[in-house]
Amino acid sequence: MAKRSIRDRGRTEKRRRTRDNDDSKQEPIDEPVEDAPEPIVEAPSEDEDEGDMAYQALVTILKSEHKEPKPKSTKKQAKEEEEDDDEEDDEENAEEESDEELAGENLAENDDDDNEEDEDDEEIGGIDDEEDAQDPFESHFNAASEEFVAKAADDVKNKWRLAKKTRVKNYTILENLPPLEKPLPIVPNPEKFLKQRVKLAVDYSMENDPLVEPMLNYQDINYAYKSHTNSKYRRLYATHCVNHVYKTRDRILKNTERLHANEDLEVRDQGFTRPKVLIVLPTRNAAYETIEQLIKFSGVEQVENHKRFLTQFHSTEKVPETKPNDFKDAFKGNSNDFFCIGLKFTRKAVKLYSAFYSADIIVASAIGLARILENPDKTKRQYDFLSSIEVLVIDRANHIEMQNWDNVQTILKYINKIPKEFHNADFSRIRMWSINDQAALFRQTLVFSEFTTPAINNVITTKSKNLAGKIRFKPVITEANCIMNSVALRIHQKFTRFSSSSPQEDPDARFKHFTNAVLPNIFKTSSYEDGILIFIPSYFDYLRVKKHMKDNTRISFVALDEYSDQSSQDRARYQFNSGKAKVMLYTERFHHFHRFEISGVKSVFLYGLPSNPLFYNELLRCMGKMVFKERAEAELCILRAMYSKWDTPALERIVGSERAAVMINGNESYEFK
Template sequence: MAKGRSAVSKSFAHKKGREPVQHVSGLSSSKSGAKRKNETVKFGSLSRKQKNDLKEYGSLIPQDFQDEEEDDNAGGEEGEPSLKRPRRVVYEEDLDREMEEEQIQFESEEEEKSDNDDDEETWEKPSAYSQLVGSLQKTSKNQTFYARIKREQEGIEDEVSDEDDDEGEEEYDENDMTLDNDGENEEDEEDEEILEEGDGEGIADMEEEQDQIMIGVESSDEEGERDEDSYARHFADDQPKEFDEKISLIEDRKWVPQSFEDDVLKDVVSYTPVPDKTIKESKPVTDLVKSKVRGRLAKLWRKANEDQLNSVDESQIFTPLQERLFQQFNEYRDVLYCNRNLDNANEIRNAYILHALNHIHKNRDRIMRNTNKITKAQADHVDVGEIRDQGFTRPKVLIVVPFRNSVVDIVDMMIKLSGSEQQENKKRFYDEYRLREQENVDDTKPADFLATFKGNIDDHFRLAIKFTRKSMKFYSDYYAADMVIASPLGLRMMIGAEGDKKQDFDFLSSIELIIFDQANNFLMQNWEHVEHVFQFLNRIPLDTHGCDISRIKSWYLDKKAQYLRQTLMFTDFLTPEFNAIFNKHFKNVAGKLKIKQKTEDGSIVDVIPQVQQTFTRVDTTSLAAMDDTRFKYFIEKTLPGLRKSAIMQSHTLIFIPSYFDFVRIRNYFEDNMYSYEPLSEYTSPKGITRARGQFFHGRTSFLLYTERVHFFRRLNIRGTFHVVFYGLPDHPQFYNEIVNFLGLKFNEASAAEEATFSCTALFSKYDHLKLERIVGTERAQKMCTAQKNVFMFA
């Protein structure tokens, strides 16, 4: 300490020549003001607070100035000049001698201190880095982490007694984190929710740090084989030279179409930027590992999918439909599948869940492998070059479904397939997404209604799920999650609209796989929500959210992520809305497929009453003018025909697909004093009962009935003599169900009344997709192109 003091004095004196310099005094103790500034103070004699100040700031809080003020004011009476304590002045020739003396004194003190006081500590002025680390250790939330690192550096091991271990295990078991609990814990699940701070693509928890060491155990694939994986090719940072060329072709809509038939998929039309013959190839999948499925998923797949497989053939991995679809999924092509039904719904769900989990595991493995590589290179002082393997945010998979009951089915399959040993917040999830008491089910309802509306049918929800090596965490923070499952309404409420003060859509910036299941049900909710979600996918985020910019893939920064994003959409039938999404937002450079039925038989064959059904084509100049032309034809031609006689006017049900058309016709009936009852999706239960009663007893002549109210309630309207379809329904089964309303009165009606039953439907050439699902493909083509406008079926 003295040596350092003399060295400073010598250096300062050398700069000033032989000018006298002020001697730098030693560290002054704050314990007593009587000690002089030039006295040597031992570090061990300082208090704990002073030692902490030295370690953190590099100096004590100076109190010399206060002592000097006291000395300045001492020694004289009032009015007499004060006596100042003289400064010690030394010259350059004295500095060398002083340095040698103090060096000898310093060494002797060190020897005496080591002999007599082993606990005495020495102090050296900390560097700026040491001061920064010390400040972080005091202010950081990870104080336990720094303490553990310090103990490891000092060679001290943590001693944990067996009793503490037992207590920790008991506490762990109580938190409903294992499969054995089955969500029956009575603890308050709100305490279990831990929203961790997102760090972009970084791994936030200690378990994921351990995963970096265990990464070799996760998959049975070799390092060289990973490079041949379709995932590695499709999402590589270094895209081939033709990548930009394909984007230009896609933007110019210069797709190369190919049509082919498949025994399982039926009619398939593929679109690729450049000709691709491999899209037609369908090699059987005999080994999931060879198909680049992660080892754990491949091991658990057959057991998780056993309900869909043939129990006799143990070598079977997929059903024929799953095999065809997974081949396209695994090549990261976009798929619009329009042949979903009650029989294959579970097959499709299991297939895309396998693909989604496989994608998450591959992405996670790559990041951890590269993180280990970077860490090792930094330890060895080796430059590994530029590594870009991340996006702006962590979520990579988005699954959109209409109701909460669908989320339960998805999560159940994920738990089986992931093999996770624990699920955080599992009980809370089932409490919120399942009904506590199952309501009475009306078995008389159609099968599709019972399957769609079983359980919880709330359509406003969002669920973020985080996957680690051994666990799944529900209700994770969105920016620390790997997957988000939500409804269109739930996403819309979170995203907000342009100009809203509160908008949050950055978690959609790095979505690489988006799945729409039961998409036909979105038409009965609000299709604009789906279009709104597409507008905010793969945007540049407004905030960094802690991401490592140096590891973000180049095509993310270049706003080209939408050309690599895979979109999967599953629906029961094809509509113009799905075609618009397919043409506008399916821009995958790997290609896209539209899969539908080759021919439709039509639901008209399921009509029970023997009634004449008249289809009238309304010709129009354009699609934009279709609504006005249809309304004009209805009020000028169809409605007057119904009012010609009292028999035709009474007990007439008018089916209206669109709510906007419903409001238009309702206002017209109101202005012209028609006897009618409105029945829409917004009608209260009391209003529905009143409208059905008035119509059944003939107190009102017309009943306005929308497609949505039939979708959500599947009512049977008794007392119907005449049915008028203002427009054809999207769901083909709705046509025969509504015409069968006539049969409800048929059993009680007289022969005279039976002869008065009628059914009239309006359509245009733009309703071709709807028409072929009702009357069949061949009939629909003739009806849209024939010269006559009226077609009758008996």
């Protein structure tokens, strides 16, 4: 299947949602000093009336003595004979799919073969001993009393403490814990509790990996993997997700057997709905790679609907060799960003395209899932299948942020919300912390990004309520490994700090400094009267600057943003390269999706520091290209940047942590060459 162009995806996104002004909704930005424990800000409460209604309905059902009989198990006739024909039909339908269709969507209440599971399901994770109280799965989800959880729900609203700060390899690891009277136990060597089938499928070493202990102990993790070549963490979270599914299903099956022997037992081992894991990814190719890992670590050989899956999610299409390696990795294969697919695990098989309410794992793009949660047609909106998610994974978060971070905020709004309907749930087995709307206290959130940004950090720092605590892996960036040290060109670089009293006021202070101190002198401070590229990370800031320059100056300029069509791009690049337009406004998101080497650049001004440090190097290379072509002199080219103390994380990636600390607290201007 041919993948959509970046331009087409941008247009589709624009049609689906209001123009992305997400940057105008400024996220709280982390303080420059990150060693201090980060306070937890209570997430916005849900509508009280809606919550009361749901709770009252739930109580009513709990008190009811009426129980609907379960349908008797029946096997499908001639199922194996029909599978090949079904696969062929699925493949043909997939080939006819349009880019507007949500690949994998299945909001049916149940799969057709759900009744089969009652007949031939047995322990799917492999034969293990009885539950071990030291098993992190047991101690995290099943050991806490109702009274403990009720008190903990209030405690997490208070200031969390920095429990541990360690240096491992090239990371500073910060562990923050909630102020509980008795912290949840952290088990050493938790990999020994993996299900037997998962252990047999694991083909990599977990030894000395600092991610293993917090992940398998269900702590929240914010991990910057630093390079697209680092993929081991993906195998680890795939292993963890499959293991969690097996632990959950096997516990339910064991308890069902116990209830058959003694109906008076009280066992609470379930949520409102079956899905327990949600994995959010940016592209279908990323989903393809992750799902193949999940299948591998499941230890099963039979995969239903695999041909259809390969047709819709896999592609051998290559990215041009002229693009940077990280770009080729991000956009390789099928880069369509519209999908949401359910995976169901049984003893014999993994079923792809499972109905969401019958699935164990849901793999989705942020925009695809958000489209279901807030469908323009309100009658089609659904979120109940997210009510019992216990492990949330957000991977390649930088790419998702460039698509539209509002979609992630939408997911966080609905996850673990009390369902509108109860979907034949057995309330006698639902955990009390689910019934009491406390599931967020136990949900593990894993966020992986190449580098962190304020929006990405806030998923853990302000949205996390996990009683097990949260771990941040902060890369150690020195003068030796910062991006500036990798620049081979000797081009003048000047950084100027402006005052900004708070993150909320930073956009206004930045705009005021630019319009009062920078723009009036932009030609005076440049050795050339043309070829000035103004790089603007925030789309909201870009629109503001563009309007100001159009309404209040006579500067001849062109502008490139993520919504520019091909003809606009070609025209703007020609006018800038030929000198007809003296200035180009250029957004970070446009560069992310295209990675052009803009011709005609003789000087660069950074309205804000790029979140991706590689972009800094690439902007310098644009000037180097002009020097190589002898259209500019290296001694006369200059990169100028303005920054505030709220830009510390991005500044550290460019100049290193030690120099960044000096630049934030010392003089207002620094020069490098």
